[in-house]
Amino acid sequence: DAGVTQSPTHLIKTRGQQVTLRCSPKSGHDTVSWYQQALGQGPQFIFQYYEEEERQRGNFPDRFSGHQFPNYSSELNVNALLLGDSALYLCASSFYSLSYEQYFGPGTRLTVT
Amino acid sequence: GNSVTQMEGPVTLSEEAFLTINCTYTATGYPSLFWYVQYPGEGLQLLLKATKADDKGSNKGFEATYRKETTSFHLEKGSVQVSDSAVYFCALSDQETSGSRLTFGEGTQLTVNP
Numbered sequence: 001d002a003g004v005t006q007s008p009t010h011l012i013k014t015r016g017q018q019v020t021l022r023c024s025p026k027s028g029h030d031t032v033s034w035y036q037q038a039l040g041q042g043p044q045f046i047f048q049y050y051e052e053e054e055r056q057r058g059n060f061p062d063r064f065s066g067h068q069f070p071n072y073s074s075e076l077n078v079n080a081l082l083l084g085d086s087a088l089y090l091c092a093s094s095f096y097s098l099s100y101e102q103y104f105g106p107g108t109r110l111t112v113t
Numbered sequence: 114g115n116s117v118t119q120m121e122g123p124v125t126l127s128e129e130a131f132l133t134i135n136c137t138y139t140a141t142g143y144p145s146l147f148w149y150v151q152y153p154g155e156g157l158q159l160l161l162k163a164t165k166a167d168d169k170g171s172n173k174g175f176e177a178t179y180r181k182e183t184t185s186f187h188l189e190k191g192s193v194q195v196s197d198s199a200v201y202f203c204a205l206s207d208q209e210t211s212g213s214r215l216t217f218g219e220g221t222q223l224t225v226n227p
Contacts, residue, residue: 040220041219043215043217045216048213055212090157099212100145100208100215104157104158106156107155
């Protein structure tokens with residue numbers, strides 16, 4: 001049974017560029033949440049998707065957007081990258097009925113130069 | 114709003130020592146509480162959870178008890194191993210006020226020496 005997978009593993013972008021990160025949830029899970037983890041910090045909630053709609057959003061600007069596909073996989077898009085967007089981006093999946101119990105992927109390390 | 118405060122780290126112990134990592138929380142509802150562990154270069158793994166007051170979560174020798182009166186969820190292990198070296202995060206989810214999003218503490222780095 002595959003767990004949560006994310007791609008790519010690492011990414012280097014330049015300020016002002018756009019980036020797309022991808023996530024496949026654990027088998028059977030229908031809900032995907034995204035978190036940003038800056039170096040030495042705890043993860044911060046970005047948003048959550050269920051039934052292809054954004055259900056909850058944290059305190060992140062509109063430059064951060066997402067999408068969920070019919071197969072429950074998800075993308076995180078960040079436009080107009082800033083140096084401060086450098087972080088580990090974590091995807092977590094869950095059942096919507098038990099969405100507080102989340103299983104995390106290994107993350108995508110984004111470096112903005 | 115909701116918040117989680119963890120004891121300041123890092124924590125360094127010898128193998129077989131007793132471990133306590135303190136965690137306190139602020140929440141307006143009745144949150145579920147979690148401990149996650151992050152090994153170097155990896156994502157977070159759910160270590161244990163408790164969903165109501167006085168519940169005790171346990172896994173792999175680790176334990177934590179949900180204390181509503183002291184708003185705490187301290188992590189303990191009786192005898193740590195070198196393989197327990199990792200960063201530990203306390204987290205809460207308050208369905209009533211903020212849905213299922215997880216709110217994390219800053220994390221505590223644990224190093225166990227042979």
